[in-house]
Amino acid sequence: MKVLFKTLGFSLGLTLLFTLVTYLLPQVKGEAPVEKKVDLSSLTMEDFIALGDDIFHNKGTCTLCHKPAPLGRAPDIEGDDMVAESAKRLADPRYKGDAKDAEGYLRESMLHPSKYVVAGWGKKGSNDSESPMPPVDKPPIQLSAMEIDAVIAWLEAKDGNEVTVALPTAAAAAEVAAGGAGGDAGKAPAPAATAEEALAKFACVSCHSLDSKDTLVGPGLVDVGSRLTSEQVRQSILDPGAVIAEGFPPAMPTDFGAKMTVNELEMIVKYLAEKKG
Amino acid sequence: MMKQTRFSYIRGMMRPVLMFMTVLLFTGMATLVLAETGAGSAQARIAPVGEVRLQGQPPVEIAPAAAKAAEEKAELEAAPQPRRADYPNVGMSSRAIVWVLAQMHLFFGALVLAVPLFVLMIELVGVYTGDERYDDMAHEFMKISLTGFSITAIFGGSLALALFMLYPDFMGYMMHVFGAQVLVYASMFFFESFFLYVYYYGWNAFRYGNLKWVHLTLGLLLNASGLTIMVLANSWATFMMAPSGVNEVGAVVGNIWEIMKGPLWNPINLHRFIANIGFGGAVVGAYAAFKFLSTTDPEKRAHYDWMGYTSNFIAILAFLPLPFAGYYLMAEIYSYSQQMGITAMGGILAWLFIVQAVLIGTILLAGNFYLWSGMSRTEGSERYKGLIKVIAFVLVVSFLIWVTPHTLILSASEISLLGGSHHHILGPLGIMPAKNIAVNLMLIATFLSFQLYRRSDKVATVRWAPLGNALLIGVYVAAVVNIIFLGVYYGYFTNTVYKVGSSVAQVSTTLVVIVAGLVIDTLMFRNAKRLPSHWGRIPDRAQYALFALPIAFTWLMALMGYVRSSVKTHWHVYTVMKDNSPDNFIPTIGYAGNMITLVTVLFLLCVLFMFWVANLSGSRQAKPEATAGGEA
Numbered sequence: 001m002k003v004l005f006k007t008l009g010f011s012l013g014l015t016l017l018f019t020l021v022t023y024l025l026p027q028v029k030g031e032a033p034v035e036k037k038v039d040l041s042s043l044t045m046e047d048f049i050a051l052g053d054d055i056f057h058n059k060g061t062c063t064l065c066h067k068p069a070p071l072g073r074a075p076d077i078e079g080d081d082m083v084a085e086s087a088k089r090l091a092d093p094r095y096k097g098d099a100k101d102a103e104g105y106l107r108e109s110m111l112h113p114s115k116y117v118v119a120g121w122g123k124k125g126s127n128d129s130e131s132p133m134p135p136v137d138k139p140p141i142q143l144s145a146m147e148i149d150a151v152i153a154w155l156e157a158k159d160g161n162e163v164t165v166a167l168p169t170a171a172a173a174a175e176v177a178a179g180g181a182g183g184d185a186g187k188a189p190a191p192a193a194t195a196e197e198a199l200a201k202f203a204c205v206s207c208h209s210l211d212s213k214d215t216l217v218g219p220g221l222v223d224v225g226s227r228l229t230s231e232q233v234r235q236s237i238l239d240p241g242a243v244i245a246e247g248f249p250p251a252m253p254t255d256f257g258a259k260m261t262v263n264e265l266e267m268i269v270k271y272l273a274e275k276k277g
Numbered sequence: 278m279m280k281q282t283r284f285s286y287i288r289g290m291m292r293p294v295l296m297f298m299t300v301l302l303f304t305g306m307a308t309l310v311l312a313e314t315g316a317g318s319a320q321a322r323i324a325p326v327g328e329v330r331l332q333g334q335p336p337v338e339i340a341p342a343a344a345k346a347a348e349e350k351a352e353l354e355a356a357p358q359p360r361r362a363d364y365p366n367v368g369m370s371s372r373a374i375v376w377v378l379a380q381m382h383l384f385f386g387a388l389v390l391a392v393p394l395f396v397l398m399i400e401l402v403g404v405y406t407g408d409e410r411y412d413d414m415a416h417e418f419m420k421i422s423l424t425g426f427s428i429t430a431i432f433g434g435s436l437a438l439a440l441f442m443l444y445p446d447f448m449g450y451m452m453h454v455f456g457a458q459v460l461v462y463a464s465m466f467f468f469e470s471f472f473l474y475v476y477y478y479g480w481n482a483f484r485y486g487n488l489k490w491v492h493l494t495l496g497l498l499l500n501a502s503g504l505t506i507m508v509l510a511n512s513w514a515t516f517m518m519a520p521s522g523v524n525e526v527g528a529v530v531g532n533i534w535e536i537m538k539g540p541l542w543n544p545i546n547l548h549r550f551i552a553n554i555g556f557g558g559a560v561v562g563a564y565a566a567f568k569f570l571s572t573t574d575p576e577k578r579a580h581y582d583w584m585g586y587t588s589n590f591i592a593i594l595a596f597l598p599l600p601f602a603g604y605y606l607m608a609e610i611y612s613y614s615q616q617m618g619i620t621a622m623g624g625i626l627a628w629l630f631i632v633q634a635v636l637i638g639t640i641l642l643a644g645n646f647y648l649w650s651g652m653s654r655t656e657g658s659e660r661y662k663g664l665i666k667v668i669a670f671v672l673v674v675s676f677l678i679w680v681t682p683h684t685l686i687l688s689a690s691e692i693s694l695l696g697g698s699h700h701h702i703l704g705p706l707g708i709m710p711a712k713n714i715a716v717n718l719m720l721i722a723t724f725l726s727f728q729l730y731r732r733s734d735k736v737a738t739v740r741w742a743p744l745g746n747a748l749l750i751g752v753y754v755a756a757v758v759n760i761i762f763l764g765v766y767y768g769y770f771t772n773t774v775y776k777v778g779s780s781v782a783q784v785s786t787t788l789v790v791i792v793a794g795l796v797i798d799t800l801m802f803r804n805a806k807r808l809p810s811h812w813g814r815i816p817d818r819a820q821y822a823l824f825a826l827p828i829a830f831t832w833l834m835a836l837m838g839y840v841r842s843s844v845k846t847h848w849h850v851y852t853v854m855k856d857n858s859p860d861n862f863i864p865t866i867g868y869a870g871n872m873i874t875l876v877t878v879l880f881l882l883c884v885l886f887m888f889w890v891a892n893l894s895g896s897r898q899a900k901p902e903a904t905a906g907g908e909a
Binding site for chain 1: 353524525530566567570571612614615616619620623624625626628631632635636639682821824825828829832843846847848851852853856861862863864865866867869870871873874877878881
């Protein structure tokens with residue numbers, strides 16, 4: 001029994017010692033982000049910039065990576081003048097985005113981070129062609145368009161540059177009231193009711209012209225029904241790599257089979273098969 | 278006749294085992310066929326083209342297609358997003374209830390998965406050496422962990438009930454995603470129980486000859502079913518951290534294999550597999566230490582000393598590669614989501630790694646202390662006593678570097694006295710490069726202790742022994758220089774990307790030392806002269822190291838489980854299902870410490886019960902002597 005008490009005492013003492021260590025460290029609680037209400041009637045640009053500052057340091061979780069060297073795992077946005085940096089990056093031959101000015105670049109860099117990757121900060125093995133940064137309008141960050149504007153306003157203002165973003169409109173406020181970009185997180189994308197809706201939903205028209213033979217990224221589809229059978233149209237959607245039209249790059253997404261519902265696929269196939277030019 | 282009877286006996290024993298294996302084989306084949314046909318994949322669902330009923334059109338002739346469309350619609354159901362009011366309120370923190378039950382289930386689950394693994398290895402060693410002591414020890418390990426299987430099931434069942442009651446939407450979603458896989462998981466318990474009981478209770482019935490191989494096969498099948506259970510359950514945890522096979526709103530778009538095979542599944546499988554062995558070894562080591570301290574019989578002390586040594590050997594041997602598995606896991610986490618990786622290592626959870634350093638430091642110091650104390654068993658250990666001081670110095674200095682925090686909570690006057698928030702000398706020791714150097718040196722020092730211990734009862738007889746020793750010293754020196762150089766140069770003079778890359782080269786260097794040490798010693802001590810070794814000749818205080826190990830292991834497991842779960846921040850399933858419960862925040866480290874201590878103490882009490890029950894089976898009450906009146 002003496003051995004039992006001695007060994008139990010030793011074990012409990014050691015356990016309590018470990019507990020004590022946890023009390024010697026900073027007691028920080030990690031709160032989940034809380035939606036903030038914005039009163040448009042009294043919102044000033046200063047408030048909007050302050051909102052951007054708050055989002056950058058809290059909800060946006062930007063400072064997890066964007067820290068001063070040598071601690072950062074991404075460029076030191078807070079330390080750099082991002083308007084001046086934007087101009088340099090837009091002029092860089094490696095830049096492959098569509099922005100024309102600092103505001104556009106900053107927005108693009110948040111929504112499509114891989115459009116331009118600062119040298120040395122790309123994903124391992126990507127040769128700086130792919131950014132490790134998640135798009136900020138998608139989970140887990142899920143900033144609304146208004147919140148992204150607020151961050152841009154703060155990025156412009158913090159180094160004394162002119163703020164080019166406008167104060168939020170009623171439409172943006174309505175988006176926030178509905179839960180911002182994250183408001184859609186609970187809903188599956190609604191199935192398309194018509195072939196036109198399905199073509200729009202899967203952004204087919206971004207690369208294919210439906211009413212002409214003009215080439216955008218892929219071939220025009222105005223006469224696709226006379227060139228391909230229904231079966232071939234279906235195959236070219238589900239397995240675009242199987243047959244690639246001559247002279248075109250293999251750029252079509254390969255995951256439509258997983259994304260489309262059976263109805264949507266069949267509506268698109270039927271619609272395209274009937275397009276005889 | 279005798280031969281005939283023996284053959285019939287073997288055949289009789291083999292029949293149920295063969296039948297069971299046939300069932301297993303057919304089940305496996307059926308699963309493979311299903312997997313090969315791609316049942317359930319998006320393509321397979323879409324494949325029977327022309328059988329779909331379109332809106333506004335008359336029904337198609339083939340009825341099953343309509344059912345398929347309905348199935349498609351049902352499958353593309355987004356993850357639910359419960360509001361706070363949707364979470365049942367039981368008057369106390371739901372998370373705390375689940376935390377305790379989940380951790381207790383995991384502790385015992387880890388123990389009962391690990392023990393049969395090394396028991397099988399020990400049994401195999403017994404077969405090859407012909408030394409029955411190994412067989413008896415393996416049997417004893419099984420005996421003391423047997424109750425653990427029931428305790429695991431009790432906590433597992435309670436956990437499932439608590440989850441369904443407290444998080445109904447979340448569990449509904451998980452059941453929707455994993456579907457029949459959960460039933461496969463449940464069915465594996467029948468297999469595991471069958472193999473467990475036949476393996477344990479058949480130990481003496483299948484002891485020699487061909488029957489021993491039947492017994493070893495049963496042990497293998499027990500481990501196979503246990504590991505299958507582990508990897509299936511791991512897929513739930515990793516799906517919550519890094520969901521796969523679902524779209525951006527959590528709707529299922531892949532088959533069950535795509536759902537399970539997330540980016541973190543294999544890293545977690547590997548990490549848990551290794552950690553479980555270390556944990557199991559440490560727990561049974563405490564049993565041996567307790568029995569050693571409780572007896573004065575020299576024979577029993579010798580037996581339990583040997584048992585404790587074997588347990589410590591298993592625990593430390595499994596522990597040495599664990600940091601490498603940890604690196605692999607963290608690298609995959611960073612690769613999946615840099616944000617998640619930094620939340621763990623550089624964000625709010627980063628402070629927990631100071632506690633981790635204290636725990637790993639305790640494990641290494643205790644393991645080393647036990648090895649040094651164990652050297653008193655052998656008469657050849659005097660040769661190495663001087664080196665122990667050097668090893669102890671390296672361990673203590675490395676440990677202090679490891680626990681040096683990067684930043685301190687300071688008042689304004691303290692900051693002004695310090696000249697900034699970081700101390701100009703200690704500040705650089707607070708970042709990862711210094712800690713990477715420290716942890717690798719600690720692992721090398723521990724391996725050196727182990728090597729010295731193994732050498733202490735031997736004298737090499739090969740002619741090239743001096744050359745072998747020189748080579749070994751060269752390997753150690755080169756490795757230490759390389760680890761320090763990589764840490765200092767790439768850690769302080771280049772950017773973070775190279776810093777992380779150099780840590781891989783550092784752990785590889787440590788691995789080279791371990792492999793080179795084992796190879797050189799194996800060759801050098803072939804046909805070595807053996808010096809007398811006296812089991813049981815070890816100070817009592819050394820046994821307390823065997824108590825420190827399981828306590829630190831248990832605490833460490835609970836701490837890292839907390840980190841693993843918390844990196845999801847306010848998500849049940851990262852990026853697809855938000856946690857809107859009142860407990861959707863990361864609690865303070867002090868609160869986490871309290872919870873971890875609570876589960877550690879509960880585990881300690883349950884383990885004591887398990888050991889007590891194991892000993893109860895070997896006790897027999899003496900028959901009361903009859904009194905004069907004939908009453909007992």
